[in-house]
Amino acid sequence: MQENKKIVVAVTGASGSVYAQRLFHHLGKLPKEKYQIEVVFSDTAKKVWEFELKGDSYRDLPFRIWGNSDFWAPFASGSAGFDTLIVCPCTAGTMGRIATGTADDLICRAADVMLKERKKLILALRETPFNLVHIRNMETVTLAGGIICPASPSFYSNPSTKEEIVDTVVQRVLQLAEIEGAFFRWGMNTQQ
Numbered sequence: 474m475q476e477n478k479k480i481v482v483a484v485t486g487a488s489g490s491v492y493a494q495r496l497f498h499h500l501g502k503l504p505k506e507k508y509q510i511e512v513v514f515s516d517t518a519k520k521v522w523e524f525e526l527k528g529d530s531y532r533d534l535p536f537r538i539w540g541n542s543d544f545w546a547p548f549a550s551g552s553a554g555f556d557t558l559i560v561c562p563c564t565a566g567t568m569g570r571i572a573t574g575t576a577d578d579l580i581c582r583a584a585d586v587m588l589k590e591r592k593k594l595i596l597a598l599r600e601t602p603f604n605l606v607h608i609r610n611m612e613t614v615t616l617a618g619g620i621i622c623p624a625s626p627s628f629y630s631n632p633s634t635k636e637e638i639v640d641t642v643v644q645r646v647l648q649l650a651e652i653e654g655a656f657f658r659w660g661m662n663t664q665q
Contacts, residue, residue, distance in 0.1 A: 477509040479555040480650065481548045482536075483580040486517025487562035487599035490525045492624055493518075495636060495643045496561050497534055499654065508652075510536045511548055511555075513579050515567075541578045548583045551590040557650045558587045561643075562599035562624055565607050571596070571619070572610040584619070594619040595649050597642065620649055 482500070484493045500510050512534060514522075522531050531538075539546040547553035560567060560580065567580060571594075576582040587594040596614065598621055600607060611621045624642045632638045647654055 476554075477507055478557070478652075479509045479511070479548075479553070480652075481511050481513065481555055481558045481583055483558060483560045483563075483567075483583060484512070484514045484518040484522070484531075485560060485562060485564045485567045485580065486515050486521050487564040488521060488525065489562035489599040489624055490518070490522040491635070491639050492562050492597060492599070492642060493522070494526060494530070495639045496559070496646065497536070499640075499643060499647060500652075501535055503652070511539065511546065512536045513539045513541055513543075513546065513583070515541050515578070515580060539579060541580055543579055544582065546579055546583075548586065549579060551586050555583075555586070555592065557593040557595065558583050559595045559597065559646055559650060560584065561595075561597035561646060563596040565598070565600040565610070568596055568598060568614060568621075569606070569610045572613040572617075588617045588619060591618060593650060595622055595646055596620065597622050597624050597646055599624045622646055622649060 523529050548555045570581045571584040574585060576585040584594055596619060615621060622645060626638045627641045632641060
């Protein structure tokens with residue numbers, strides 16, 4: 474019998490809480506017998522969520538939520554066998570700490586674990602414009618094996634609502650995490 478796919482979602486204080494909200498929406502539809510989802514929020518992420526989404530609905534997520542200083546979380550160790558960490562949205566500061574190996578909180582420690590174990594690390598970076606420090610940190614994370622997936626919506630699918638626009642990024646993140654779904658794919662969903 475195949476084990477569950479173990480995924481951690483980390484939410485940082487970047488603007489764009491709706492990206493995390495939509496990601497949780499899609500992850501909540503996955504079969505629990507195939508996927509184990511664990512979550513960690515930075516303190517600032519909670520405040521930004523409350524401001525941008527007008528409430529604390531993150532408290533109602535159907536996943537286990539860990540404190541960002543709780544190093545007893547299983548994904549703080551490579552021996553727990555987690556497959557993927559998605560940081561969504563990801564601040565430039567978090568990316569910088571990951572790039573330098575500064576594992577001073579659970580989010581950065583989990584990223585460090587993913588890199589050292591050669592597992593999937595996906596950073597849905599929410600920053601614009603980029604300065605040279607950001608670009609060099611993106612290079613460092615990429616060379617270490619991480620994936621930088623900027624939260625830059627696409628419009629090939631002709632999205633008509635805010636959720637559909639956000640989902641162009643979220644679905645790309647899910648594809649990168651090797652999670653199957655009825656997502657837009659260039660060439661399969663486009664008219665010739």
